[in-house]
Amino acid sequence: MGSVIDGKAVAAKVRGEVREAASVFAARHGRPPGLAAVLVGDDPASARYVASKEKAGAEVGIAGKVVRLPADIGEDALARVVDSLNADPIIDGFIVQLPLPPGIDASRILDRIDPAKDVDGLHPNNLGLLVAGRPGLVPCTPLGCLRLLDEHGVDARGKHAVVLGRSNIVGKPVALLLLERHATVTICHSRTADLAAEVGRADIVVAAIGKAEMVKGAWLKPGAVVIDVGINRNAAGKLVGDVEYAPALERAAAITPVPGGVGPMTVAYLMHNTVQAARARLSPGAARTGTT
Numbered sequence: 001m002g003s004v005i006d007g008k009a010v011a012a013k014v015r016g017e018v019r020e021a022a023s024v025f026a027a028r029h030g031r032p033p034g035l036a037a038v039l040v041g042d043d044p045a046s047a048r049y050v051a052s053k054e055k056a057g058a059e060v061g062i063a064g065k066v067v068r069l070p071a072d073i074g075e076d077a078l079a080r081v082v083d084s085l086n087a088d089p090i091i092d093g094f095i096v097q098l099p100l101p102p103g104i105d106a107s108r109i110l111d112r113i114d115p116a117k118d119v120d121g122l123h124p125n126n127l128g129l130l131v132a133g134r135p136g137l138v139p140c141t142p143l144g145c146l147r148l149l150d151e152h153g154v155d156a157r158g159k160h161a162v163v164l165g166r167s168n169i170v171g172k173p174v175a176l177l178l179l180e181r182h183a184t185v186t187i188c189h190s191r192t193a194d195l196a197a198e199v200g201r202a203d204i205v206v207a208a209i210g211k212a213e214m215v216k217g218a219w220l221k222p223g224a225v226v227i228d229v230g231i232n233r234n235a236a237g238k239l240v241g242d243v244e245y246a247p248a249l250e251r252a253a254a255i256t257p258v259p260g261g262v263g264p265m266t267v268a269y270l271m272h273n274t275v276q277a278a279r280a281r282l283s284p285g286a287a288r289t290g291t292t
């Protein structure tokens with residue numbers, strides 16, 4: 001029987017660190033770090049995510065602002081909103097909540113964000129810095145996954161890590177972070193020939209595919225560590241991850257639950273990135289990234 005990696009507890013620790021850093025920033029600069037979220041349309045899941053980010057910001061001493069825009073705003077008008085946030089001196093970081101409504105090219109919008117304010121880490125400059133192993137703003141969920149491994153005492157060096165999913169927001173960056181930690185990394189996706197066999201070779205599994213309980217507990221190598229990023233509803237409407245939890249818990253050394261695993265870490269690391277961005281903007285030479 002494996003142990004449960006408690007994302008809520010680790011996220012509370014990260015928020016404590018961020019609160020401390022935000023208060024040092026506020027004392028030095030006469031204002032708190034500022035974070036904005038742009039919410040386009042009325043997708044209920046996106047509205048929920050933005051509300052949880054707003055609440056988390058308030059709790060750690062980050063000044064938050066939500067820019068709510070109609071679904072039919074159009075790409076040019078949305079680009080102008082991005083320009084105005086880029087120019088706003090008290091906004092240190094902002095996110096454009098994805099997905100965007102049909103008809104808006106998300107890449108064009110993300111490319112327009114000032115990389116220094118790109119706290120989701122999705123601007124090509126920041127993704128490029130990550131590939132090069134240089135400091136930049138790194139996507140929040142992958143940072144959260146690495147911190148969970150650290151807090152659980154899992155050293156990735158020399159381990160075989162298998163990442164399921166290759167999105168820019170989770171799969172690719174988490175694979176690059178594991179590579180930086182000297183893991184041997186395999187990235188799987190929808191065209192991978194034998195997913196079960198790949199998972200069976202993994203010491204560390206990071207599942208980010210968005211398919212309810214698709215990864216079977218029986219696929220795991222006994223003693224593997226499992227980070228389940230997926231957030232899905234199963235047929236009964238229950239919130240579940242990408243990994244079949246109970247059988248996986250039996251076989252793994254450790255696993256994150258859903259909910260209460262990676263989810264709280266993502267929000268905590270958005271706050272962390274906001275303070276990093278604020279310090280980098282106002283204190284030249286400050287570190288802009290890191291998993292702690």
Ligand code: NDP
Nearest residue numbers: 141165166167170189190208209210229230231262263266
């Ligand atoms: P995307 O849909 O962008 O990417 C999914 C990836 O999974 C793709 O690379 C896709 O492959 C791969 N995939 C899909 N089906 C299969 C399959 N049957 N076998 C193998 N690979 C498959 O999703 P995201 O990366 O944005 O998110 C992944 C999951 O993580 C979702 O459940 C999402 O809700 C959750 N999530 C959770 C967060 C949290 O804070 N806990 C934060 C962000 C996401 P291909 O590239 O070939 O299409």
